[in-house]
Amino acid sequence: MHGDETVGRELLLHLIEYLVTSDGKDPEITKLINSTRIHIMPSMNPDGFEAVKKPDCYYSNGRENSNDYDLNRNFPDAFEFNNVSTQPETRAVMEWLKTETFVLSANLHGGALVASYPFDNGVPATGTLHFRSLTPDDDVFQYLAHTYASRNPVMKKGDECKNKMNSPSGIINGYSWYPLKGGMQDYNYIWAQCFEITLELSCCKYPRAEKLTSFWNDNKASLIEYMKQVHLGVKGQVFDQNKNPLPNVIVEVEDKRHICPYRTNKFGEYYLLLLPGSYMINVTVPGHNPYLTKVIIPEKSQNFSALKKDILLPFRGQLDSIPVSNPSCPIIPLYNLPSHSAVTKSSLLVILVNLFHIFFK
Template identity: 45%
Template sequence: MELFLRKYSSEFSSITHLYSIGRSVQDRELYVMIISDNPNVHEHGEPEFKYVGNMHGNEVVGRELLLNLIEYLCRNYGTDPEVTQLVNSTRIHIMPSMNPDGYEVAMEGDVKGTRGRNNSNDYDLNRNFPDQFVTITEPRQPETIAVMGWLKSTPFVLSANLHGGSLVVNYPFDDDKEGLSHYSRSPDDETFKQVAKAKISAHSGMQDWNYVNTNCFEVTIELGCVKYPLAKELPKYWEQNWRALLQFMHQVHTGIKGTVSDQDKVGIPNATISVGVIDHNITTGHTGDYWRLLVPGTYAVTASLPLPTPKRPGSFLERPHTELPPNYIFTQVSMLLISETTDLQGLGDKLTLLICQILGF
């Protein structure tokens, strides 16, 4: 895998950047390939997307699909309009294997086994993340720590974690505070349903940690009933799934997006974006940009900062992104301008009030 990644990183250096987020227990690199028209930097207004595969080392379909996807995106960039548009408008991060140690001991032909599922310390990495309801006593593993740091340092908007052994798309929440076995909706249940259609009761999973602790919406996709298919069977999984992999990436461009800035048009980082009655906020990136996935509907959107005593009164306003991908959304924005004569104390910490209407075409 390392030779493959280095080959494509070298051959397509203008649109790729290969990096490692850390090392496994057995000191293997946790590689990620970025594919974008400007891969080395976060471009203001461009969403960050990620795919993660092989979290369970014996579930190899996701690993192979992501390697195929890297090849497909690289070789079709500049000739295929869809691929070119995706790469030009999105910063795509692909981690083929989160558990390279487990993969090394997994057995080809394994249908339902567990050899290689866990990391080399015998911990299930998808049960190793901090949980919002349950105290996790198992020691945090190097792979988990590396991924948590990666997620905190990169403003991901949408993600999929590719697994095997079943055919299902799973989205938050995996559990609830009562520990009951029933459907546990997240505040963004409708949005998760939408992104899941484009294509497990447990605690301490990665997808819930993404949603609760970062701006990223992640789903878990189980790609087949055989965990480690024979090599000769792997091409059919690509034929069955390549279209869905592309379509899922398009979902990162749905919803609302824009910039929160001050009167000098300087972006405001860490502003809180709240959407009406949906009890889940996101924050702006270091340049003030944000992306908020939403299904078609009408929403009251607020940008806020903890500013009880502003050093200087001024106007803070939203500048909506005006370039819309075809067949996705139209955004109407009504702005409340906070001027020098406005009673900031009376407004509390609200900077901007937006009424956004999202219409599907």
């Protein structure tokens, strides 16, 4: 999304080639492709990339799009008004997010070597008084960032770029690094129900071409392992008593409530990325009492599949009052609810040895 940060763009082209040439030959890649919808966008800002005339490690005029907007400051923000003109590239991504049930994504950048996780912006209720901003899913986000960084031999060392970043093991909370308004990873998590982290892949934003092979070698295992993580947790469909799938039903873990509640899609499907453990899922339909069901996520994922848990609600007949299309969460600052103060508690990073949908940006 920054045109002068070129390593991610090239890595995704390598990734595409690797996936299509390994399909049917490498069992692991074949299983991944057969069980996962994979969306790859090599460049969100092609105009910025073409605008770079004198490549530079630190800054070039290709960061912004052709209208001179930084696309990673151009999305709606949940914490404060972002009064900027929405750019065509931003609008296209926002519309794209409505067409698929995306579950996991990564946003590729350059200029540092670190895996950064939400939130990028925040308020005291998310922990900013403690110089961080944590989501209700902080344990999962730390795990996702660690999954990527730990397999990159350079990133996992932490602060190889000598920019005095406090990133032990190569991961960092976005807000604790530096706050930003209008970023894509916060937007995707809040409004698109898609867990996204930001991957900074090179100290030099626009390195020489001969360096690309080493970047691919450093990131190949991380990219593949990260893609597998879309199969964490639990997934399924919500039905009424007549086995009709129910759209727009809120399905959330009781102590992981999102400010824009996560809902079933038009097929009644839900996806919740969760680490192994025991969880109480709260299923809420307007006009009915909440329905609670317990799930236990096993230590090992089930061969490229999250735990399958369909939910049959004790209602007679299809719920005609539920609209067909997903209601949008308001595009206004939202995150000022005292009920979210629990996310400021420190969370334990669970290291595990060890999809439905995944896309990279």
